[in-house]
Amino acid sequence: MNERERHKKGMKVRKQVLGKAHLEQAEARKNKFNAPFQDLITRYAWGEIWARPGLPQKTRSLITIAMMVALNRTEELKLHLRASVNTGVTREEIQEVLLQTAVYCGVPAANHAFQVAEEVFAESRA
Numbered sequence: 462m463n464e465r466e467r468h469k470k471g472m473k474v475r476k477q478v479l480g481k482a483h484l485e486q487a488e489a490r491k492n493k494f495n496a497p498f499q500d501l502i503t504r505y506a507w508g509e510i511w512a513r514p515g516l517p518q519k520t521r522s523l524i525t526i527a528m529m530v531a532l533n534r535t536e537e538l539k540l541h542l543r544a545s546v547n548t549g550v551t552r553e554e555i556q557e558v559l560l561q562t563a564v565y566c567g568v569p570a571a572n573h574a575f576q577v578a579e580e581v582f583a584e585s586r587a
């Protein structure tokens with residue numbers, strides 16, 4: 462796959478996982494400064510890694526949520542919690558992942574993640 466094809470594939474997967482609205486917002490915010498980064502993540506993260514057949518998107522979504530907890534990346538955690546509905550992840554599965562992070566990432570990290578998840582869930586109900 463050449464870079465153009467990888468970018469096209471990445472845009473497709475990114476849209477499937479994050480949703481059309483998120484992708485449109487990201488594209489609208491693209492400028493001369495951040496365009497190279499947007500291109501990089503589209504090709505590399507979405508066109509290369511998320512597009513691989515070895516794991517279903519649901520599994521990738523759960524792994525990503527756990528990693529965002531471990532790395533204390535609140536905004537990315539929110540993004541992937543919102544996107545998890547597009548990959549078929551249930552709230553019960555998110556709960557299980559967050560409980561697992563309490564053991565391996567620490568109770569404070571999991572506590573914060575539960576608070577973030579509750580905020581995201583409340584937004585989706587509104």
